[in-house]
Amino acid sequence: MTEIRTPRLLLRRWLDDDLVPLxxxxxxxxxxxxxxxxxxxxxxxxxEDIEAWEEEWDEEGFGVFAVELLGSGELAGAVGLSVADAPAEISGQVAISWRLGRVFWGQGYASEAAHATLEFAVQDRGLDRVVAVCRTSDTASANVLDKLGMQTEGAARHPDHDHDLAVYGIDLTQYQ
Structure with missing residues (x-):
């Protein structure tokens, strides 16, 4: 079973008990x-989300982790890698994403989990590039992407949801 421990978090595969908290x-x-x-x-x-994430683990060797607080065992949310299908600017590329419960915002958990996920991408899975998108109005996610060293590469419009996105990327061959 793939697990990553950070100072405060356990990133792990999904359990049946995670459905209700997520x-x-x-x-x-x-x-x-x-x-x-x-x-x-x-x-x-x-x-359905959890099932799709677990299928991606089986098919790609990476996926979206459950994010658990080490101190309490509480599920804080999800972070991980997936093959993007939209927007066209990143389609087919490996993208990082996260979502945490609101009570976990502003405590550095997203940055900690995302940093560990990028280390996993390069060290364990040998990926050389990861992309991300966030809504242009989502300054909190943009701040996390900046902390990860991801660079703005352009803009996009989501084809299904019709909102503006900022496109980010990082060359993991130089990731520290």
Missing amino acids: SEIHADPVVMQRVGDGSPRSLEQTA
Whole structure:
């Protein structure tokens, strides 16, 4: 089983017990306004997300991790890698993304988890490039991307959700 420990977090594969806490995160409209079409997701949709993430692990050798707090065992959210299907500017490339419950914002967890994920990408999976997108209005995610050393590479418009995106990338052969 693939696991990564950071000073405060455990990044791991998904367990059955993660469905309800992740669905609670997905039900928060403030959290989800930055994800997909911005709509909260149901328990069933959350189960589909976890199933798709686990399938990607099996097919690609990487995927989206569950993010657990080491101190309490509480599920804080998700972070990981996936092959992007949209927008066209990053389609087919490996992208990093995350979502954390609102109570976990502003504590450095997203940066810590994303940094560990990039280290996993280069050291364990041998990837040489990772991309990301965030809504142009999402300054918190842009700050995390900046902390990771990712560079702005352009702009895009999401084809399905019709919002403006900033496109980021990083050459992991030089990642520190």
